[in-house]
Amino acid sequence: xxxxxxxxxxxxxxxxxxxxxPDFAAGVERLGYTTLWIGGxxxxxxxxxxxxxxxxxxxxxxxxxxxIWRGEAREAAAAFHRxxxxxxxxxxxxxxxxHPEADARRAKPLAAMREYLDVLDAEGxxxxxxxxxxxxxxxxxxxxxxxxxxxxxxTPPGHTRWARGVVGPDALLxxxxxxxxxxxxxxxxxxxxxxxxxxxxxxxxxxMLRASGFxxxxxxxxxxxxxxxxxxxxxxxxxxxxALRAHLDAGADHVCVQVLPIDGDALPALAELRAALA
Numbered sequence: 001x002x003x004x005x006x007x008x009x010x011x012x013x014x015x016x017x018x019x020x021x022p023d024f025a026a027g028v029e030r031l032g033y034t035t036l037w038i039g040g041x042x043x044x045x046x047x048x049x050x051x052x053x054x055x056x057x058x059x060x061x062x063x064x065x066x067x068i069w070r071g072e073a074r075e076a077a078a079a080f081h082r083x084x085x086x087x088x089x090x091x092x093x094x095x096x097x098x099h100p101e102a103d104a105r106r107a108k109p110l111a112a113m114r115e116y117l118d119v120l121d122a123e124g125x126x127x128x129x130x131x132x133x134x135x136x137x138x139x140x141x142x143x144x145x146x147x148x149x150x151x152x153x154x155t156p157p158g159h160t161r162w163a164r165g166v167v168g169p170d171a172l173l174x175x176x177x178x179x180x181x182x183x184x185x186x187x188x189x190x191x192x193x194x195x196x197x198x199x200x201x202x203x204x205x206x207x208m209l210r211a212s213g214f215x216x217x218x219x220x221x222x223x224x225x226x227x228x229x230x231x232x233x234x235x236x237x238x239x240x241x242x243a244l245r246a247h248l249d250a251g252a253d254h255v256c257v258q259v260l261p262i263d264g265d266a267l268p269a270l271a272e273l274r275a276a277l278a
Contacts, residue, residue, distance in 0.1 A: 004089050004129065006060050009034030011244060011277055013270060014064055014176050014256040016040035017048050019263070022055030027267045029059040031274050037064035037094070037151075037176070037256045044071025046079035046091075053087040064151055064176070064256065065096035065133045068116045077123030084129075093125060094151050096133025099202045110138055117146045131174065135159075135208045137166050144171035151256070152176070154199055156230040157246040159212045164251030174254040175247050180234035181259065181269035191260050192232030193222040200227075232260060237276035244277065 012035030013028045020038040028036050042048045042063050049061045066076055076093060083091045095116060097109035113132065120130060132143035134150040140163055143150035149172025152163060160175050167173060178195060182188035199205045200223050209219055209227070218224045223231075233243030240257075247255045257273065259266035 004060055004092055006058055006089055007034065008060055008062075008092070008172075008174065008254045010248070010254060011274075012037055012060075012062075012174070012254060012256045013266075014039055014258040015266065016262055017042045019266070020048055020052060022051045024267070025052035025059060025061070026055045028270065029056045031267070031271050032278075033059075033270070033274065035060040035062060035092075035254070035256075037062045039064045039153075039176075039258075041065070041067045041070060041098070044073075044076040044079060046076070046083060046093075049091060050079075050083055050086070053083060053090055058090070060090050060092065062092035062131065062151075063094040064153070065094040065131075067098045068095055068112060069098060073116045073119035074123060077120055077125050080125050080129070081123075091129070092148065093120075093130040094133065095130065096151075097139075099204060101202055110142065113139065113142060114146075117142075131172060134163075135204055140166040144168055148172045149174065149253075154178070154205055154231060155208065156212055157250040159208060160247045160252050161250035162212070172254065173252050174256060175252050176256040176258055177244055177247060178232040178258045178260055179240045179243065179269070179273070180232055181237070181240065181272065182234050183236055185234070188232075188234030189225065189228045192228040192234065195232060195260050195262065196228065197222050237272040240273050241276040244273075 013033050014037040017040040052061050128148045130147045131151045132147050134140040134143045144167040152175045155175050180188040180191045244255045259269045
């Protein structure tokens with residue numbers, strides 16, 4: 001596979017598309033992070049990614065993810081080639097099939113993902129320059145076979161350990177981890193629960209968490225403390241760094257850190273966290 005000319009590094013930053021501005025990207029690069037993941041279903045035209053690439057020198061930019069139901073594969077491929085011409089080796093196309101609650105067409109997501117990847121192949125997007133959002137075994141195996149690897153979202157370290165066994169030793173495994181830079185338990189958990197509220201009601205995440213060892217009683221409502229503490233790690237920079245390293249210890253190659261709250265200024269927390277990780 002043709003991997004990015006600039007490696008993803010060990011730790012990247014995950015930010016929703018409305019917060020992944022060129023100024024934010026420049027700030028992430030100044031702090032020494034090597035990759036910015038743009039979430040919140042960025043469009044297949046990759047406009048946000050292009051703006052962030054234009055604002056930086058060496059930062060790798062990845063989508064986490066382009067939703068295959070909302071962005072046509074040929075459009076994504078054309079945009080990939082446009083970005084590759086302007087910023088060689090600095091973009092990774094992350095794609096995924098979203099949630100069954102969000103789109104009725106998602107009845108056969110695995111078949112649709114294969115078809116999308118077939119088009120990317122035909123349009124010349126290298127397998128090693130794309131990743132697939134994956135939680136379950138079939139999609140994880142597809143990610144390992146047809147792309148650089150898998151980008152699981154909202155997964156605990158236990159899932160990372162299991163996923164490594166599914167994708168094998170060579171595929172990229174790049175899970176996302178939410179963090180709250182707050183040492184007061186009640187305050188931090190309130191922020192975490194606000195972020196988790198939507199996800200715990202989605203079938204694919206709830207199923208993944210049950211398979212990862214969480215009981216129905218723990219997932220009820222906005223989740224119990226164990227769910228919140230694992231999925232939205234909180235504490236001082238050392239504690240947050242430990243939570244990120246737990247994924248590495250479980251088999252991850254690269255961990256994407258998302259600072260909560262999602263609409264806050266993430267750069268100060270990222271600066272302190274970077275120092276702790278160093």
